[in-house]
Amino acid sequence: MAFAWLPGALGDIAHGAVTTILLIAVTTLAGTLLSILGAAGRRNGPVLLRRAIAWYVEVMRNTPFLVQLFFIFFGLPSLGIRLDPLLAAMLAMTLNMAAYTIEIVGAGLDAVPGGQTEAALALGLRPRQVFIKIVLPQALKIIYPALTSQIVIMMLESAVVSQIAVRELTYEADMLQARTFRSFETYFVVTLVYLAMSMALRRLLVTGGRRVLGAGVS
Amino acid sequence: MIEFTLWDIVRNLLLATRWTVLLSLAAFIGGALVGMAVLFFRISKNKWSRRLASGYIALFQGTPLLMQLFLMFFGLPMLGLRIEPWTAAVLGLTFFASAYLAEIWRSGVDALPRGQWDAGASLGLHYLQELRLIILPQAFSITRAPTVGFLVQLIKSTALTSIIGFEELVRTSNAINNATFEPFKVYGLVALIFFLMCFPLTQYARSLERRAATR
Numbered sequence: 001m002a003f004a005w006l007p008g009a010l011g012d013i014a015h016g017a018v019t020t021i022l023l024i025a026v027t028t029l030a031g032t033l034l035s036i037l038g039a040a041g042r043r044n045g046p047v048l049l050r051r052a053i054a055w056y057v058e059v060m061r062n063t064p065f066l067v068q069l070f071f072i073f074f075g076l077p078s079l080g081i082r083l084d085p086l087l088a089a090m091l092a093m094t095l096n097m098a099a100y101t102i103e104i105v106g107a108g109l110d111a112v113p114g115g116q117t118e119a120a121l122a123l124g125l126r127p128r129q130v131f132i133k134i135v136l137p138q139a140l141k142i143i144y145p146a147l148t149s150q151i152v153i154m155m156l157e158s159a160v161v162s163q164i165a166v167r168e169l170t171y172e173a174d175m176l177q178a179r180t181f182r183s184f185e186t187y188f189v190v191t192l193v194y195l196a197m198s199m200a201l202r203r204l205l206v207t208g209g210r211r212v213l214g215a216g217v218s
Numbered sequence: 219m220i221e222f223t224l225w226d227i228v229r230n231l232l233l234a235t236r237w238t239v240l241l242s243l244a245a246f247i248g249g250a251l252v253g254m255a256v257l258f259f260r261i262s263k264n265k266w267s268r269r270l271a272s273g274y275i276a277l278f279q280g281t282p283l284l285m286q287l288f289l290m291f292f293g294l295p296m297l298g299l300r301i302e303p304w305t306a307a308v309l310g311l312t313f314f315a316s317a318y319l320a321e322i323w324r325s326g327v328d329a330l331p332r333g334q335w336d337a338g339a340s341l342g343l344h345y346l347q348e349l350r351l352i353i354l355p356q357a358f359s360i361t362r363a364p365t366v367g368f369l370v371q372l373i374k375s376t377a378l379t380s381i382i383g384f385e386e387l388v389r390t391s392n393a394i395n396n397a398t399f400e401p402f403k404v405y406g407l408v409a410l411i412f413f414l415m416c417f418p419l420t421q422y423a424r425s426l427e428r429r430a431a432t433r
Contacts, residue, residue, distance in 0.1 A: 058417065061420065160378065
């Protein structure tokens with residue numbers, strides 16, 4: 001093994017890591033928001049919407065992320081929608097994550113006792129206020145560990161978007177190994193970077209969750 | 219440009235699907251065997267072997283599968299082994315699967331009441347007999363649903379082996395797409411084929427889950 005190339009490559013690796021972090025930050029925010037809307041729609045929306053959401057979840061969960069990514073990046077232009085790689089990656093990741101988190105958020109919504117809604121309505125809150133202020137925070141607290149795992153899984157999946165030339169961590173690794181001819185060492189170092197990032201992300205989410213949602217979040 | 223009829227595309231994709239299926243089966247069987255070994259370490263009475271297994275699981279669950287495949291594909295030649303994409307794909311997916319399966323089955327072992335072990339010991343069984351006759355059969359039976367669920371995950375994961383050059387469904391579809399310039403149709407069909415393989419398994423996992431919940 002030879003690591004003489006490493007000091008000169010740190011800049012590229014850091015640059016790729018920042019893009020990976022950007023991807024997962026956007027995916028987390030957009031994906032969580034989308035899944036709250038999706039889970040609420042699946043419970044309270046019109047029948048057609050409920051069915052559409054259910055099918056969306058099934059299709060996304062039963063096809064590979066790589067194929068979804070290719071479909072969006074290579075397929076959509078034939079409908080006249082041309083996306084830049086970074087945007088296509090964010091869209092694909094968000095849509096993929098939402099399919100998993102719609103189920104997770106839904107399970108959380110179901111787990112909040114109905115008495116909570118009744119009590120809040122009896123106090124004179126509007127249904128929307130009840131959902132946002134009473135039901136949702138409790139649901140998020142219940143599902144937080146599952147949500148955290150899904151976010152970490154999404155970060156690891158993001159390695160695949162290198163295939164449509166998004167300049168994230170894996171893409172930088174591909175470039176580096178082509179330049180240095182030290183394939184194994186390059187991927188070894190980058191794998192360790194991913195490991196550190198996924199451990200740090202998990203810790204960050206747990207402490208952040210405790211602060212926002214209160215104690216008892218694990 | 220070569221003319222491809224829809225049937226040409228479908229036929230070639232179906233031919234490539236054989237490899238996706240074969241790879242999934244090989245990885246699932248390999249992953250189950252290695253996963254069993256990891257499980258033994260993970261639930262052993264020795265602190266260090268437990269730690270070793272936890273580290274193994276954390277490593278494979280904390281890094282992208284794509285990196286694991288790259289390391290296989292570029293690492294084994296460093297040990298002097300000439301390696302085909304097929305070998306790297308099977309080995310990479312086997313290790314990946316073993317970590318997840320070991321963790322799934324361990325959750326089953328943990329779910330068993332302490333009394334099951336005590337009962338085994340009081341019958342005079344030694345550790346391996348307890349595992350074989352009492353603990354593992356129950357642990358496997360209560361984790362059947364997540365095990366099938368993981369199989370779906372594994373089938374989808376075979377798509378990544380296209381990137382290290384294994385000629386499965388996605389790699390074939392890339393080649394067809396380059397010849398036909400019909401990404402919408404080609405990737406749509408690929409998604410459909412994966413869906414038809416995975417959806418029945420998802421439904422099966424769901425019915426197992428329901429059955430477990432009503433028991």
